[in-house]
Amino acid sequence: MNIPLGRVYRLLSSNSLAPVKRQPQDTIPLMIPTSESKAQQKNLEGYVGFANLPNQVYRKSVKRGFEFTLMVVGESGLGKSTLINSLFLTDLYSSEYPGPSHRVKKTVQVEQSKVLVKEGGVQLLLTIVDTPGFGDAVDNSNCWQPVIDHIDSKFEDYLNSESRVNRRQMPDSRVQCCLYFIAPSGHGLKPLDIEFMKRLHEKVNIIPLIAKADTLTPEECQEFKKQIMREIQEHKIKIYEFPETDDEEENKLVKKIKDRLPLAVVGSNTIIEVDGKRVRGRQYPWGVAEVENSEHCDFTILRNMLIRTHMQDLKDVTNNVHYENYRSRKLAAVTYNGVDNNKNKSQLTKSPLAQMEEEKKEHVTKMKKMENEMEQVFEMKVKEKLQKLRDSEAELQRRHEQMKKNLEAQHKELEEKRRQHEEERNNWEAQQRLLEQQKLDSSRTLEKNKKKKIF
Amino acid sequence: MAEPVVPEVPPASWTEKPSVVDFSYVGIDAILEQMRRKAMKQGFELNIMVVGQSGLGKSTLMNTLFKSKVSRKSVMGTGEERIPKTIEIKSVSHDIEEKGVRMKLTVIDTPGFGDQINNENCWQPIMKFINDQYEQYLQEEINIDRKKRIPDSRVHCCIYFIPPTGHSLRPLDVEFMRRLSKVVNIVPVIAKADTLTLEERDFFKKKIREDLRANGIDVYPQKEFDEDAEDRMINEKIREMIPFAVVGSDLEYQVNGRRLLGRKTKWGTIEVENIAHCEFAYLRDLLIRTHMQNIKDITSSIHYEMYRVRRLNENNTHANNVADHHLTSHEM
Numbered sequence: 166m167n168i169p170l171g172r173v174y175r176l177l178s179s180n181s182l183a184p185v186k187r188q189p190q191d192t193i194p195l196m197i198p199t200s201e202s203k204a205q206q207k208n209l210e211g212y213v214g215f216a217n218l219p220n221q222v223y224r225k226s227v228k229r230g231f232e233f234t235l236m237v238v239g240e241s242g243l244g245k246s247t248l249i250n251s252l253f254l255t256d257l258y259s260s261e262y263p264g265p266s267h268r269v270k271k272t273v274q275v276e277q278s279k280v281l282v283k284e285g286g287v288q289l290l291l292t293i294v295d296t297p298g299f300g301d302a303v304d305n306s307n308c309w310q311p312v313i314d315h316i317d318s319k320f321e322d323y324l325n326s327e328s329r330v331n332r333r334q335m336p337d338s339r340v341q342c343c344l345y346f347i348a349p350s351g352h353g354l355k356p357l358d359i360e361f362m363k364r365l366h367e368k369v370n371i372i373p374l375i376a377k378a379d380t381l382t383p384e385e386c387q388e389f390k391k392q393i394m395r396e397i398q399e400h401k402i403k404i405y406e407f408p409e410t411d412d413e414e415e416n417k418l419v420k421k422i423k424d425r426l427p428l429a430v431v432g433s434n435t436i437i438e439v440d441g442k443r444v445r446g447r448q449y450p451w452g453v454a455e456v457e458n459s460e461h462c463d464f465t466i467l468r469n470m471l472i473r474t475h476m477q478d479l480k481d482v483t484n485n486v487h488y489e490n491y492r493s494r495k496l497a498a499v500t501y502n503g504v505d506n507n508k509n510k511s512q513l514t515k516s517p518l519a520q521m522e523e524e525k526k527e528h529v530t531k532m533k534k535m536e537n538e539m540e541q542v543f544e545m546k547v548k549e550k551l552q553k554l555r556d557s558e559a560e561l562q563r564r565h566e567q568m569k570k571n572l573e574a575q576h577k578e579l580e581e582k583r584r585q586h587e588e589e590r591n592n593w594e595a596q597q598r599l600l601e602q603q604k605l606d607s608s609r610t611l612e613k614n615k616k617k618k619i620f
Numbered sequence: 621m622a623e624p625v626v627p628e629v630p631p632a633s634w635t636e637k638p639s640v641v642d643f644s645y646v647g648i649d650a651i652l653e654q655m656r657r658k659a660m661k662q663g664f665e666l667n668i669m670v671v672g673q674s675g676l677g678k679s680t681l682m683n684t685l686f687k688s689k690v691s692r693k694s695v696m697g698t699g700e701e702r703i704p705k706t707i708e709i710k711s712v713s714h715d716i717e718e719k720g721v722r723m724k725l726t727v728i729d730t731p732g733f734g735d736q737i738n739n740e741n742c743w744q745p746i747m748k749f750i751n752d753q754y755e756q757y758l759q760e761e762i763n764i765d766r767k768k769r770i771p772d773s774r775v776h777c778c779i780y781f782i783p784p785t786g787h788s789l790r791p792l793d794v795e796f797m798r799r800l801s802k803v804v805n806i807v808p809v810i811a812k813a814d815t816l817t818l819e820e821r822d823f824f825k826k827k828i829r830e831d832l833r834a835n836g837i838d839v840y841p842q843k844e845f846d847e848d849a850e851d852r853m854i855n856e857k858i859r860e861m862i863p864f865a866v867v868g869s870d871l872e873y874q875v876n877g878r879r880l881l882g883r884k885t886k887w888g889t890i891e892v893e894n895i896a897h898c899e900f901a902y903l904r905d906l907l908i909r910t911h912m913q914n915i916k917d918i919t920s921s922i923h924y925e926m927y928r929v930r931r932l933n934e935n936n937t938h939a940n941n942v943a944d945h946h947l948t949s950h951e952m
Contacts, residue, residue, distance in 0.1 A: 242784075242786050242787045303740055304737075350674060357737050380812050382883055382885050447817055448818075449818075450896050451888035451891070452887035454885070
């Protein structure tokens with residue numbers, strides 16, 4: 166296991182010690198720096214013993230064990246479960262616990278399986294995050310959303326556990342690597358692939374793989390790889406980059422890996438006899454495609470890269486780059502909502518209790534605001550009602566006046582009529598009297614005439 | 621092996637006149653020879669539609685089937701392999717000839733099918749196209765002045781490519797086949813079958829057949845159109861083998877001293893026409909050597925007639941006032 170050892174080794178060498186070959190404890194001499202870090206090489210008088218340091222780190226890590234979280238994403242039927250089984254030489258998905266692809270999924274789900282792998286005294290707690298149902302429906306818009314939510318929730322868990330007061334146990338369940346399976350169409354990336362990678366390249370290390378690579382002949386494979394890399398660059402997708410090192414040997418290896426990106430893999434659970442050797446492979450009528458033969462597929466490169474050389478680097482990039490991005494974004498959002506600058510500083514290191522206090526205060530202010538609003542609304546309504554009442558009162562008053570006027574008018578009319586009527590009666594009476602008078606007069610004259618005649 | 625529809629060699633009794641006049645022989649079977657001569661003069665028409673996601677080897681399979689560059693890509697040049705944003709329907713026609721028999725082959729391609737993120741209703745342009753062809757034929761038929769031979773552009777057969785996931789049919793496949801098995805003959809094939817080992821292939825086929833049955837999808841050869849016991853026997857054998865697991869290739873390699881079509885990989889060469897390797901030979905026999913006429917018959921007598929009945933009923937209910945005399949006379 167050269168993973169922890171390698172790290173410590175580099176650290177020591179950067180402190181201007183001459184490169185120390187990993188030797189058993191009882192050999193001398195060692196070089197030590199002078200007190201002012203002048204690289205003077207001095208021979209030790211005796212054996213000090215801090216050459217043992219790498220071994221101590223090594224022993225501690227072995228005791229503690231390692232953790233690694235791997236996410237596999239791709240349409241169903243691309244051989245993800247088989248590849249996981251082949252990579253770690255265990256039956257994570259077997260007939261008793263069938264892989265997600267054997268169960269039909271209606272929506273995209275995110276499932277975690279844990280397995281403890283032991284080898285040579287070192288134990289690795291491997292967590293596989295699977296995404297069954299990805300890209301299988303007729304309408305696949307937003308099928309990446311559950312994946313993004315899962316990654317963010319893991320980051321959030323880690324952030325919370327980091328900010329806690331008691332940090333004894335910090336389980337690290339952040340997704341450290343995402344293997345994205347590309348279907349071997351031979352043409353290029355599908356729109357779904359491009360969308361997914363564009364959204365996730367800032368959150369997790371993406372390693373694109375060509376699945377079921379035994380479909381492609383070597384020439385088709387080359388063409389396909391070139392096309393994919395071209396499209397990845399065109400869309401500015403940042404896949405995981407293998408770091409450059411000082412070591413020439415390692416650089417050569419890294420360059421070899423980079424030339425063969427994206428890796429074309431074949432997985433298999435069955436062991437077949439070929440030329441007397443037992444190898445993992447797939448048996449066809451026309452031959453056997455061997456999984457671990459580097460001329461047939463890039464499986465060995467993937468395994469070496471993922472487990473043997475770059476596991477630590479993947480974890481580091483996740484911790485230093487992706488997690489820090491998430492953290493600064495999350496905390497910046499929180500502080501933007503904060504009140505004043507002094508509070509901000511303390512908010513960065515707040516404890517859950519302070520958080521609860523703040524939330525309570527927020528809640529109280531919200532309640533007050535709501536109360537105020539309700540009062541205002543109530544007042545307004547009351548005013549309205551009053552206004553209405555006053556209006557109706559005025560209306561009534563007006564009607565009353567009008568009716569009175571009408572009544573008076575009628576009264577006057579009536580008076581008029583009566584007067585007229587009286588006048589007429591008087592006239593008529595006067596006329597009658599006149600007539601009578603005339604009658605009397607005429608009868609008197611007649612009598613007079615009569616009397617005159619007799620004489 | 622089923623017999624071809626038209627015997628390739630006239631019976632021996634034909635060419636040599638018997639020295640004794642045979643009173644029991646009338647000569648009705650001479651009509652077969654006349655039909656054959658007419659068919660050779662007229663030529664055949666075949667319209668095949670290929671449907672499937674991009675990258676499943678549709679164009680390659682067409683080239684392999686007809687042993688010449690008949691696919692859209694060969695004609696229009698490869699250029700940029702861009703996935704189109706919407707489904708397009710592109711048809712390419714070729715006149716090919718073999719042993720004096722001419723055939724007008726039209727390959728209808730559907731690039732863009734099932735490639736988007738949201739594939740709702742991706743079957744609609746295809747159904748519209750098929751119905752348009754039926755409509756065109758119907759219009760020609762209804763004409764008062766009909767052409768002697770109506771050009772037949774109806775889609776006779778639709779080859780649907782199933783991606784070799786090895787698990788089961790995807791929702792998209794089920795939806796598409798359900799809708800289209802009612803208007804056209806569908807022949808499902810497993811594309812790029814060199815991905816699957818023999819056990820995986822059997823398992824996958826069984827699963828697909830179960831799925832098809834569970835969803836009530838009737839693919840060619842349909843059970844209900846078997847005419848007699850002999851047909852049924854032959855078709856049952858075929859039905860046990862669908863969907864065919866095919867591999868296509870238009871490159872030749874040297875194998876055992878012979879030049880064969882195949883795919884060369886580091887662990888072996890896949891021979892396309894070897895039935896131990898893949899089922900391409902069965903598909904070719906079905907489509908071309910034995911069942912081509914049957915496919916065309918089912919298209920014209922069943923699918924087209926269903927469409928025609930539907931259309932004419934619509935017409936009648938719409939135009940009740942107008943007397944469609946020539947329509948009713950044609951209904952006879």
